[in-house]
Amino acid sequence: MNEQSSLPPVPLADSIDRAIQRIGLSIAWAYVLLVLVIMTQVILRKGFSSGLIVLEELQWHLYAVGVMFGLSYAQTTNSHIRVDLFYSSFRARTKHIIEILGILILVLPFVSVIFIHSLDFVHDSWRINEHSESPSGLPWRWLIKTVIPLSMLMLGLAVLSRLYRDTVLLFKGNA
Amino acid sequence: ADRVLLKTPIAFGSHLPALGTPIKWVSEQLPVMSDNTLKMKIYEPGKLVGAKEILDAVSSGKVNSGYATAGYWQGKMPAAALFSAVPFGPEAGEYMAWLYYGNGMSLYQEMYDTNGYNVKVIPCAIISPETSGWFNKEINTPEDLKGLNMRFFGLGASVMEKMGVSTSQLPGGEIFGALEKGAIDASEFSQPAIDKLLGFHKIMKYNYFPGWHQQATVFELLVNKDAWGKMSGGQQAIVENTCKASMTNAIAEGESMQFEEMAKAQENGVEIRYWNDTMLNAFEEKWLEVVEEKTAADPFFNKVWSDLSTFRKGYDLWEANAFLPRTTK
Amino acid sequence: MEANEILVIAMFLSFIALLFTGIPVAWVLGGIGVLFAGIGYLADIYLDTFTGLDFLTLGLVVNRLYKIMDNWILVALPMFIFMGIMLDKSGVAERLMKSMQELFGNVRGGLAITVTAIGIILAASTGIIGASVVLLAVMSLPSMTKQGYSMPLALGTIASAGTLGILIPPSIMLVIMADQLGLSVGDLFMGAVFPGLMLGAMYIIYILVTGWLKPESAPIPSDAKPVTLATLMNVLKAVTPTLALIFVVLGSIFTGVATPTEASGVGAFGATLLAAYNRKFNFKVMKEVVAGTYNTTAYIFAIFIGATCFALVLRELGGDELIESFLTGLPFGPYGIIFFILGVIFLLGFFLDWIEITLIILPLLAPVISALGLDINGYGVVDNPELVWFVMLVAMALQTSFLTPPVGFALFYLKGVCPPNVKLSDIYKGVMPFIMLQLIALLVLVFWPQLILWLPAAAYG
Numbered sequence: 004m005n006e007q008s009s010l011p012p013v014p015l016a017d018s019i020d021r022a023i024q025r026i027g028l029s030i031a032w033a034y035v036l037l038v039l040v041i042m043t044q045v046i047l048r049k050g051f052s053s054g055l056i057v058l059e060e061l062q063w064h065l066y067a068v069g070v071m072f073g074l075s076y077a078q079t080t081n082s083h084i085r086v087d088l089f090y091s092s093f094r095a096r097t098k099h100i101i102e103i104l105g106i107l108i109l110v111l112p113f114v115s116v117i118f119i120h121s122l123d124f125v126h127d128s129w130r131i132n133e134h135s136e137s138p139s140g141l142p143w144r145w146l147i148k149t150v151i152p153l154s155m156l157m158l159g160l161a162v163l164s165r166l167y168r169d170t171v172l173l174f175k176g177n178a
Numbered sequence: 179a180d181r182v183l184l185k186t187p188i189a190f191g192s193h194l195p196a197l198g199t200p201i202k203w204v205s206e207q208l209p210v211m212s213d214n215t216l217k218m219k220i221y222e223p224g225k226l227v228g229a230k231e232i233l234d235a236v237s238s239g240k241v242n243s244g245y246a247t248a249g250y251w252q253g254k255m256p257a258a259a260l261f262s263a264v265p266f267g268p269e270a271g272e273y274m275a276w277l278y279y280g281n282g283m284s285l286y287q288e289m290y291d292t293n294g295y296n297v298k299v300i301p302c303a304i305i306s307p308e309t310s311g312w313f314n315k316e317i318n319t320p321e322d323l324k325g326l327n328m329r330f331f332g333l334g335a336s337v338m339e340k341m342g343v344s345t346s347q348l349p350g351g352e353i354f355g356a357l358e359k360g361a362i363d364a365s366e367f368s369q370p371a372i373d374k375l376l377g378f379h380k381i382m383k384y385n386y387f388p389g390w391h392q393q394a395t396v397f398e399l400l401v402n403k404d405a406w407g408k409m410s411g412g413q414q415a416i417v418e419n420t421c422k423a424s425m426t427n428a429i430a431e432g433e434s435m436q437f438e439e440m441a442k443a444q445e446n447g448v449e450i451r452y453w454n455d456t457m458l459n460a461f462e463e464k465w466l467e468v469v470e471e472k473t474a475a476d477p478f479f480n481k482v483w484s485d486l487s488t489f490r491k492g493y494d495l496w497e498a499n500a501f502l503p504r505t506t507k
Numbered sequence: 508m509e510a511n512e513i514l515v516i517a518m519f520l521s522f523i524a525l526l527f528t529g530i531p532v533a534w535v536l537g538g539i540g541v542l543f544a545g546i547g548y549l550a551d552i553y554l555d556t557f558t559g560l561d562f563l564t565l566g567l568v569v570n571r572l573y574k575i576m577d578n579w580i581l582v583a584l585p586m587f588i589f590m591g592i593m594l595d596k597s598g599v600a601e602r603l604m605k606s607m608q609e610l611f612g613n614v615r616g617g618l619a620i621t622v623t624a625i626g627i628i629l630a631a632s633t634g635i636i637g638a639s640v641v642l643l644a645v646m647s648l649p650s651m652t653k654q655g656y657s658m659p660l661a662l663g664t665i666a667s668a669g670t671l672g673i674l675i676p677p678s679i680m681l682v683i684m685a686d687q688l689g690l691s692v693g694d695l696f697m698g699a700v701f702p703g704l705m706l707g708a709m710y711i712i713y714i715l716v717t718g719w720l721k722p723e724s725a726p727i728p729s730d731a732k733p734v735t736l737a738t739l740m741n742v743l744k745a746v747t748p749t750l751a752l753i754f755v756v757l758g759s760i761f762t763g764v765a766t767p768t769e770a771s772g773v774g775a776f777g778a779t780l781l782a783a784y785n786r787k788f789n790f791k792v793m794k795e796v797v798a799g800t801y802n803t804t805a806y807i808f809a810i811f812i813g814a815t816c817f818a819l820v821l822r823e824l825g826g827d828e829l830i831e832s833f834l835t836g837l838p839f840g841p842y843g844i845i846f847f848i849l850g851v852i853f854l855l856g857f858f859l860d861w862i863e864i865t866l867i868i869l870p871l872l873a874p875v876i877s878a879l880g881l882d883i884n885g886y887g888v889v890d891n892p893e894l895v896w897f898v899m900l901v902a903m904a905l906q907t908s909f910l911t912p913p914v915g916f917a918l919f920y921l922k923g924v925c926p927p928n929v930k931l932s933d934i935y936k937g938v939m940p941f942i943m944l945q946l947i948a949l950l951v952l953v954f955w956p957q958l959i960l961w962l963p964a965a966a967y968g
């Protein structure tokens with residue numbers, strides 16, 4: 004797996020990344036919880052004929068939490084997949100410039116659009132105290148929807164950290 | 179008036195008989211009736227937005243209209259279920275009577291308004307009963323249901339749970355596999371002509387009727403209120419009346435196509451069963467418990483339920499005397 | 508050509524061009540979507556197009572994103588990734604691969620064949636490509652590298668074996684196709700079994716032939732011995748626990764203990780038990796598995812999220828109509844039309860992912876195919892046999908789209924888990940022969956519809 008060690012150190016960016024990783028690694032245990040919830044559901048349903056819709060819903064809640072917060076973590080570990088056909092042979096300086104332009108023109112607009120529009124989305128859900136569409140499902144639907152703006156904030160932060168890192172490296176010219 | 183394009187994501191594929199075909203019919207009628215000043219472009223489920231996101235998308239103006247059923251919003255507004263299908267509720271005729279000539283429509287719109295949704299609601303299709311589900315064994319007493327794992331949706335699921343059934347709400351595509359492998363023991367989905375598409379008749383032995391949980395289902399066209407306000411009076415009337423015509427069209431289509439599929443299923447060895455009185459009474463008793471909980475928990479649910487119940491009590495006198503008994507079975 | 512058609516093509520070309528700059532795929536997809544929403548908005552004002560795109564409309568991305576989050580079927584993805592990383596970090600995978608190699612003795616290609624076999628088995632428990640590709644890669648790539656396999660062969664095998672899951676049931680793709688066309692899921696699932704197995708068998712034959720023609724591409728370990736009863740027993744002892752795990756996962760589906768989605772969780776749990784049984788389980792391993800699952804799942808989903816934005820804007824610009832116009836009013840005979848359609852799907856597969864292609868063209872094509880009046884034998888049991896057959900052809904063509912460069916999702920997922928020294932071009936090179944095999948399989952299915960239709964007829968007759 005791609006490791007962060009491939010990125011040259013830049014103090015401020017490093018501490019932001021480390022913070023995001025620390026938070027991320029605690030959220031990541033949602034997946035262990037997910038394994039346990041699935042096992043519980045299977046045992047309850049087949050063993051005791053009492054599967055629960057709440058557990059079914061909890062499964063995708065946990066998965067969604069893992070996926071959404073993972074985005075910023077994968078950004079700090081530089082894991083997002085690139086087509087490296089030409090990229091791998093670029094000079095470091097070219098890579099920095101591409102990274103900076105890519106973040107400014109593509110990533111930040113994309114993340115901002117999701118963040119801004121998610122606010123209304125969450126607010127509406129919170130205003131009416133949205134519940135699962137199944138009467139026997141989980142309450143507080145707005146809570147899982149809140150994951151969208153929060154995770155986008157973290158992703159935005161991780162992206163800005165990367166922007167800062169590449170800008171510093173570009174001007175330091177240590178290519 | 180200016181030309182209007184209604185961009186309409188829909189909650190059911192337009193190929194699904196009676197579930198999705200009515201809105202396609204509406205989209206074909208609108209330009210003809212309006213001399214092309216009014217068009218509707220329908221987007222199949224998921225193309226622009228998923229079925230459960232339609233209300234949000236229309237209300238916020240991301241699209242100007244959408245086609246769904248209010249039952250999808252019962253997590254947002256518990257009373258919404260009552261404008262979609264009511265267990266042991268009215269059949270199509272009585273339902274429409276309440277909506278159009280009782281307080282139904284004003285309560286329906288009030289629900290969206292008071293919950294802050296910027297939409298105009300227009301009932302745009304209604305279908306006759308669904309089947310009550312597919313089983314692999316006969317169900318004669320409530321005991322037979324206990325311990326079953328069943329796919330069931332909405333308010334009916336709460337009733338089934340009170341009957342000792344463990345319910346799940348697998349999406350349409352997962353049901354067949356789960357039934358075939360035995361991950362669930364039984365399932366309901368829709369009317370015979372739709373259930374047939376999912377292939378239940380190939381693996382299940384008993385198809386139970388009547389669908390006590392859904393005697394009639396209403397589908398709605400939601401239009402963003404700002405978009406609605408910009409339409410001319412003529413255009414608004416065309417939309418409203420095309421939808422009203424669609425109610426007739428949908429129920430006629432739905433009524434026309436079920437018996438053939440049921441007969442085919444019988445030929446394939448499916449046994450069609452009618453719930454005995456013990457079972458129907460047991461379902462209704464549990465349903466009333468569910469109602470009690472719902473009315474206690476949500477004032478607006480209570481308001482709509484009371485109004486509907488009052489209307490139905492009045493209607494009873496007519497209903498008990500006006501119709502011939504159903505004796506063909 | 509109309510202005511919005513030019514915009515659609517410009518969007519495609521910018522996407523491909525930016526992809527090759529090396530900016531992450533997910534962000535290129537999402538960013539291009541946002542940029543072209545802006546361009547569409549300006550075009551409505553200045554070029555008299557009618558895309559209806561603006562900032563508000565773009566907000567649909569959030570609803571679409573949420574639809575990905577609440578998709579219960581996708582729970583299988585992190586769970587299978589969890590299972591794969593657990594098997595890898597606990598050393599279980601390496602032991603399994605080593606034992607299987609012994610089983611092949613002096614026959615070349617043993618590891619690659621093992622990968623294909625596990626790919627087939629995995630395919631029977633999930634339809635999520637990302638999950639299978641990652642699981643196969645983390646399990647087998649280290650062993651194959653160690654043994655000196657040629658990179659293209661190793662990578663091609665993993666990518667192709669990993670995509671079998673979209674064809675062999677359960678398959679989310681077939682579920683969506685059945686839903687779109689009103690076909691029985693059961694018929695499609697059964698119909699896909701032989702084509703899927705046939706494809707797997709063709710992979711294995713290809714690997715054997717390659718090992719025989721180019722021995723250096725699939726070396727055998729220096730200490731390779733001919734297979735004796737003793738090695739057989741040793742291997743059996745070594746692989747039994749792992750095989751048991753695989754059978755528990757599959758068994759839980761086939762006996763109905765779990766749904767396919769839940770079976771993934773059972774697998775993750777089982778892999779953990781297996782690690783504990785082998786005394787390879789401790790807190791450190793657990794932490795690594797958790798972090799790996801978290802990271803890997805995220806970068807795969809990032810692509811889904813970017814793609815949903817891209818697809819939304821492409822659709823609003825009129826991409827659907829453009830593709831539709833290619834496919835209507837074709838001046839060919841029935842088989843000419845079938846081949847033309849499959850050709851278009853194959854080409855679209857270079858750039859678009861299967862779900863977009865399915866949503867755009869399947870509903871469009873169903874009436875066309877029904878009207879061809881082809882006499883396809885459904886044995887009187889399968890409803891709409893010509894459609895079931897045609898859908899399976901489309902499914903096979905779409906499976907290929909996962910492998911075709913430049914936008915091959917299986918290739919991207921594989922790239923994600925490979926060590927940095929593995930280049931995407933190695934992966935491209937590796938999948939070429941497998942793409943040829945897919946095309947051959949497609950031809951076989953065109954001319955022998957029985958391969959598809961016999962099983963559903965027998966199963967539900």
Ligand code: NA
Pocket residue numbers: 629630631632633634635671672673674675676677678
């Ligand atoms: Na599969």
Ligand code: NA
Pocket residue numbers: 856857858859907908909910911912913914915916
């Ligand atoms: Na491709």
